Amino acid sequence: MKSWHITKHGSLEELKLDENAPLPIITDPLDILVEVKASSINPIDVAMLGGYGSNIIGLLKTLESFPVTPKVKFPLTLGRDFSGKIVDAGKSVNLEKLKIGTEVWGSVRSTYQGAQSQYIVVPSTDISLKPESLTHVEAASIPYVACTTWVAASTFGRLEPNWFLDKKVLVLGGSGGVGTFAIQLFKSWGAEITTTVNKDFLEKASELGATNIVDYTQPDCQFLLSSYGSYDFVLDTIRRNDFKNVLCLLKPDLSSKYVTLLTPVLPNTDKYGITLGLAKCKLDLACFVFEGLKFGTKVGWAIYAPNGDALDEVAKLIENKKIKPVIETVYSFDQLPLAMKKVSLKHNRGKTVLDYDL
Numbered sequence: 381m382k383s384w385h386i387t388k389h390g391s392l393e394e395l396k397l398d399e400n401a402p403l404p405i406i407t408d409p410l411d412i413l414v415e416v417k418a419s420s421i422n423p424i425d426v427a428m429l430g431g432y433g434s435n436i437i438g439l440l441k442t443l444e445s446f447p448v449t450p451k452v453k454f455p456l457t458l459g460r461d462f463s464g465k466i467v468d469a470g471k472s473v474n475l476e477k478l479k480i481g482t483e484v485w486g487s488v489r490s491t492y493q494g495a496q497s498q499y500i501v502v503p504s505t506d507i508s509l510k511p512e513s514l515t516h517v518e519a520a521s522i523p524y525v526a527c528t529t530w531v532a533a534s535t536f537g538r539l540e541p542n543w544f545l546d547k548k549v550l551v552l553g554g555s556g557g558v559g560t561f562a563i564q565l566f567k568s569w570g571a572e573i574t575t576t577v578n579k580d581f582l583e584k585a586s587e588l589g590a591t592n593i594v595d596y597t598q599p600d601c602q603f604l605l606s607s608y609g610s611y612d613f614v615l616d617t618i619r620r621n622d623f624k625n626v627l628c629l630l631k632p633d634l635s636s637k638y639v640t641l642l643t644p645v646l647p648n649t650d651k652y653g654i655t656l657g658l659a660k661c662k663l664d665l666a667c668f669v670f671e672g673l674k675f676g677t678k679v680g681w682a683i684y685a686p687n688g689d690a691l692d693e694v695a696k697l698i699e700n701k702k703i704k705p706v707i708e709t710v711y712s713f714d715q716l717p718l719a720m721k722k723v724s725l726k727h728n729r730g731k732t733v734l735d736y737d738l
């Protein structure tokens with residue numbers, strides 16, 4: 381099979397295409413083997429190429445494989461999202477639901493080899509049946525951003541769809557992979573959406589379901605955001621130096637929630653090692669929570685976690701036409717370095733996808 385991998389962290393030149401890679405082997409009885417038809421690129425893939433998160437991912441790999449030999453660090457295949465077809469299953473997989481030949485979609489946890497391969501092994505609990513109305517290319521654009529948004533919503537306990545009904549939600553960064561999905565998900569749950577985007581995305585954000593759309597490059601951005609507030613829930617997908625300007629937009633009665641995707645867990649453990657890094661995270665979290673309390677709001681970090689059940693729910697919303705994929709560019713499997721370069725240049729509009737049949 382064909383598979384992309386790296387043998388050390390670095391830049392795009394480290395990506396090597398192996399035309400004769402061995403088929404991955406199922407070792408866990410709950411794992412399945414998938415023939416991948418499409419995958420998409422997320423900023424985390426570019427970051428992991430450069431070594432981001434390698435300390436904590438290394439630790440998780442060791443814990444997951446204990447007491448047998450830890451999974452190897454290299455060669456490493458990147459790529460979290462996939463859509464494809466089941467070709468084999470471990471002996472404990474529920475074959476009623478996940479029959480051989482079934483089309484599935486999902487995101488691969490970072491302790492497993494990624495989806496930039498023609499075949500991958502994934503835990504059956506992390507995947508779901510692909511929505512029939514989507515092509516593989518469309519389906520591959522969604523799982524990672526969907527699972528991340530789901531985690532963001534459940535960071536404060538189970539904030540389920542009915543919590544969002546008639547709530548005012550602010551999505552900071554509505555044009556990226558997560559933002560374009562989050563607008564649609566929270567809208568489908570009955571929230572009124574305000575979002576920030578650059579001027580080229582104003583019309584598209586409205587199409588996706590945002591009611592109030594603010595051009596973040598304009599000087600009156602803060603004023604406009606506060607004129608549409610106070611918000612019940614803010615999802616922040618942008619690295620902000622001025623996050624206090626956001627906290628003051630939330631309802632100051634501790635019913636409101638601010639969740640950011642920019643957590644210090646991976647950067648801290650990369651910089652200080654596991655023990656000191658996690659201690660620093662505890663301190664950062666305490667300061668962060670304290671800052672939120674000063675504004676009368678609850679704050680939290682969200683970190684992606686694979687979630688097959690969440691994807692089942694998202695699939696229903698897709699079949700009911702509440703959510704549609706937002707795809708900017710499609711590349712062939714062999715064009716992975718180009719696709720990674722595109723995502724690394726930022727200014728993404730929805731997702732960049734690899735079509736393995738091109």
Ligand SMILES: NC(=O)c1ccc[n+]([C@@H]2O[C@H](COP(=O)([O-])OP(=O)(O)OC[C@H]3O[C@@H](n4cnc5c(N)ncnc54)[C@H](OP(=O)(O)O)[C@@H]3O)[C@@H](O)[C@H]2O)c1
Nearest residue numbers: 423528553555556557558578596617641682683684727728
């Ligand atoms: N914690 C986690 O587990 C987790 C999971 C997924 C993603 N993330 C992180 O969350 C961030 C977003 O992810 P993504 O996949 O959506 O990235 P993305 O697809 O690259 O999108 C980022 C978007 O933000 C826009 N943007 C930049 N500056 C902005 C600003 N000041 N205000 C509003 N929009 C702005 C960008 O377009 P313009 O620059 O052209 O405006 C781009 O459309 C990334 O940093 C990613 O690493 C974290």
